[in-house]
Amino acid sequence: MPRKNSGPHLVWLKSRKKYYISFTDKGRSRLVSTGERDSARAQAALATFLSARASSGADSGRLRGPAELTIEQALVWYATEHAPDVRAPRAIGVAIERLSAWWGTRTVADVNKATVAGYRRHRETTGRGRGLSRKEAARGVAPATVDRELVVLRAAINWAHANNRLTTAPKIEGGTERPPRDRWLTVAEAAGLLRAARKSPPHILLFTALALYTGARHAAIVELTWDRVDLRAGTIRYLPAGRAQTAKQRPTVPIPRPLLILLRKARKTAKNPYVITWRNRPVESCRTGFRTAAARAGLAGVTPHVLRHTAGTWMAQRGVDTWQISGFLGHTESRTTALYKHHSPEYLDQARAGMERRRR
Incomplete structure (x- = not known):
């Protein structure tokens, strides 16, 4: 045939x-x-x-x-x-x-x-x-x-x-559900990545810092505009005005101090409404530049999404409540619990104490 x-x-x-x-x-x-x-x-x-x-x-x-x-x-x-x-x-x-x-x-x-x-x-x-x-x-x-x-x-x-152009539609099975990858950066790895990003064009460093310190998704960062960055109040509103929230929520988050310093410096020289720009033009993707910085830092297989997972993991490891982590990342609380609860220092501590306690 x-x-x-x-x-x-x-x-x-x-x-x-x-x-x-x-x-x-x-x-x-x-x-x-x-x-x-x-x-x-x-x-x-x-x-x-x-x-x-x-x-x-x-x-x-x-x-x-x-x-x-x-x-x-x-x-x-x-x-x-x-x-x-x-x-x-x-x-x-x-x-x-x-x-x-x-x-x-x-x-x-x-x-x-x-x-x-x-x-x-x-x-x-x-x-x-x-x-x-x-x-x-x-x-x-x-x-x-x-x-x-x-x-x-x-x-x-x-x-x-x-839309009445096809009489019947066949069923297409989805792929096998796979467990999420639990790859996150240590503090030392993150510091190495930021040092490597400083050797890249300025927008790659700013993108990397935003991804690490706010846990935002790639699309939300490259679409961010300065009118949604409040440097006085210290907040970033990732959801554009007039856009409805979707399943991939875009929250308003506080700006951690290391990121605030970078944003203030970038704002002084900004000539474009977009935060992430190259040669005064907005960029569609930072993936290639980020991949280069990650390779320079010796981090194989690290993508921008790993930085989002790193943010959630760090918060859980430092005892932050899952409700606050979910609000920071724009997750549902059940999703946050599934992804990060096992990183909490209090993870199953009552169960452990129960197993260690002697029976009377």
Whole structure:
């Protein structure tokens, strides 16, 4: 049985130093230049290309059976009609590119345990993060990354079904629930990381300090603006005005003294509404710069999220009540208890005392 064509996806042509859209048309492989070197703008060009392909058919909005609707089409509808209204459209766009590159013209009827397992194997072994052509050896992505991509696939298919474009939607099983990683930094490791960050561009040091001392998520930090940093009151309001809280809450937190010193210094020279800037421009991500600083500090496998977990762990180790930790991090108290209670110096102390007490 011949292999089905892959859907349109981005490839990097090193010789031309630009992203191209690779797709198959009538059995022939074709390349169309996006004209972009930036991956985010290239992904936007891909979305436009997919939208144009989707709208070219006269019956694009009719109700179809699972064997008639391609995964590519379902993803295009979801990307163009629903994703722009969500909190993180760029993250959905990245997932859609990865999904489209593998599922291609497979139909919704082809979605089953075997094909989902095949996609998972591909992404976890050879499906490198960017999925682009490079000389470096292919490497897989984390299982959690594949889980998030399959969530987008399931959402796209369910969206088509809910909007009367698909008669029935198959069930896509989620990944195996994995225990959270209990990686946190010691005080010495954190000090080493901050020293290494001082050798990086200034925004990496400020980002690292914000992540460590407030436990905020990456997105909340890079989206932070100075109007929500009250240096007199010593507080940071991570939730933008007019935005409703989501499951990933953005709390208002006090500013610890070491961070306050850095923020005051950064505020004096700020020429942009955003706190985290590079060359007076806001940045979308600090992950690359942070990874460089962590490597310089000799900390393998340390991500920005490890600093969030470090903040919660330090508070628990120093006897802070779980209610206050949950308020500081924007967790539910039950989630905080599950993650940090075992770090508390009072963890199960009554149970231990009971076992040590002699029976009368």
